[in-house]
Amino acid sequence: METSGGLGISLEVCGLSRVFGARRALDGVSFTLPEGAFLSIFGPNGAGKTTLLRVLSTLAPPSSGTATVLGKDVLEDASKLREHIGLISHNPLLYPDLSAEENLQFFADIYCLDCPQERIRELLSAVELDHRCLDIVRTFSRGMLQRLSIARALLHSPEMLFLDEPYSGLDPHAVDILDALLARIRKRHTFVMVSHDLEKGLELCSHALILAKGKVVLFEERNRIDVGEFKGLYRQTVGMGVS
Amino acid sequence: MELRTKEMLTSMGLYALLVLLVYHLAFSQVDSYDVTPIGAGLLWLAIVFTSLLGLNRSLVHEKDQGCLEALLLSPIDRPVIFFGKAAGNLLFLLIVEVIIVPLFHFLFLQNIEMSGAVWMLALALFVGSLGIAGVGTLLATMSVNTKGKDFILAVLFVPVMFPLLYAMVAALSAVITGEVLFPGEWVGEYWRALGLGAGYDAIMLLIAFGLYEFIIGA
Numbered sequence: 001m002e003t004s005g006g007l008g009i010s011l012e013v014c015g016l017s018r019v020f021g022a023r024r025a026l027d028g029v030s031f032t033l034p035e036g037a038f039l040s041i042f043g044p045n046g047a048g049k050t051t052l053l054r055v056l057s058t059l060a061p062p063s064s065g066t067a068t069v070l071g072k073d074v075l076e077d078a079s080k081l082r083e084h085i086g087l088i089s090h091n092p093l094l095y096p097d098l099s100a101e102e103n104l105q106f107f108a109d110i111y112c113l114d115c116p117q118e119r120i121r122e123l124l125s126a127v128e129l130d131h132r133c134l135d136i137v138r139t140f141s142r143g144m145l146q147r148l149s150i151a152r153a154l155l156h157s158p159e160m161l162f163l164d165e166p167y168s169g170l171d172p173h174a175v176d177i178l179d180a181l182l183a184r185i186r187k188r189h190t191f192v193m194v195s196h197d198l199e200k201g202l203e204l205c206s207h208a209l210i211l212a213k214g215k216v217v218l219f220e221e222r223n224r225i226d227v228g229e230f231k232g233l234y235r236q237t238v239g240m241g242v243s
Numbered sequence: 244m245e246l247r248t249k250e251m252l253t254s255m256g257l258y259a260l261l262v263l264l265v266y267h268l269a270f271s272q273v274d275s276y277d278v279t280p281i282g283a284g285l286l287w288l289a290i291v292f293t294s295l296l297g298l299n300r301s302l303v304h305e306k307d308q309g310c311l312e313a314l315l316l317s318p319i320d321r322p323v324i325f326f327g328k329a330a331g332n333l334l335f336l337l338i339v340e341v342i343i344v345p346l347f348h349f350l351f352l353q354n355i356e357m358s359g360a361v362w363m364l365a366l367a368l369f370v371g372s373l374g375i376a377g378v379g380t381l382l383a384t385m386s387v388n389t390k391g392k393d394f395i396l397a398v399l400f401v402p403v404m405f406p407l408l409y410a411m412v413a414a415l416s417a418v419i420t421g422e423v424l425f426p427g428e429w430v431g432e433y434w435r436a437l438g439l440g441a442g443y444d445a446i447m448l449l450i451a452f453g454l455y456e457f458i459i460g461a
Contacts, residue, residue: 057316058315058316059312059315059316079318079320080318082316082317082318083318085316086316087312087313087316089309089312091309091312092309093309093310093312093313093316094310094313095304095310096304096307097247097248097304098247107313107317110314110317110318110319111317111318152313
């Protein structure tokens, strides 16, 4: 399958809904994303952004509709799909009583990596934590935790990376490291990022999506977006409230 | 992780010792006492209390820092996570039993001669512990996202485990006092109770295997 630009499709969402009791967190979400794209998802609190990310990353099943990530259905091919995706969340998803190296070793074992020690050293160096590799994660600052979390997510070289507010709580140095890492791996990956930071989200993205009350308000390529109009529309959707 | 913190083993071991101490204090209030007829029940009671403590903590490390999500994102099948957790819980429970069972014997049963061999006692403890670890892991996963998870686990655990506990108390009673309670028939009684317990384990582990994908993803 190819997009109009000739690129393959990495993400295809069609009529996706997720219902919690009487509340529709996602309501008929549809969009298509080409390979190598960087999608920034914006929206007010409770708009359904994190729910969308959880469904796409196979952590939650959709109530109706379909989502195909890297050609694999999130429901039917979930196990195979998980080999190719990574998630960086505002939660570090690390064991606090293990060292940085032990955490990465644990997840390397789960992903059955070849030469895990080499990969672990490479990633710890990339996130500038090689000097703290033997320290217990519980002693790490928020920024260091997030950097280690990035290393964990990249351990198995995923083709698609989901980022849930990855810049939240980071100091400027950690922001620089994350920016440099994302720039380094940008060409080889497709990204889906949830963010409240309009400036950062628009700076990074190739596509932008605004979600409100579980519905897509706007999905557009970055180069077709007028930043002023986009910000106006975003402010309007924040006033729409939650789903 | 447990090798680093020894959190579960320490808390479970200490709690089991405290339960035995309370038993001892309670029975020492009377001049002469014989706990032999209720020995099996008392021992299982201590094991159930101790296992509840461990089961409540079995998913805490994963839940606290979102590690459960990291596990769920990995390409391993959900039932593998269940068997891993259940095997860990079983191992911790067996380690605690290795400490408390000889101590229980020393405190309460040293003056009696057991009807069955030690391996029969060990087999009954293993079958009971297997069910406790398997069903307990499933229930702990169900309750980990609830508000009063400690309370909910305890409330669900005992009724669900009742058939197994009933069978295992009977099996252990047969081993300890079989010759007195069921003269000439205690071996048959032991195997009947053990068979019931093993059947319960097999059914419940199959159910847990089938349901874990839905429960952990909920």
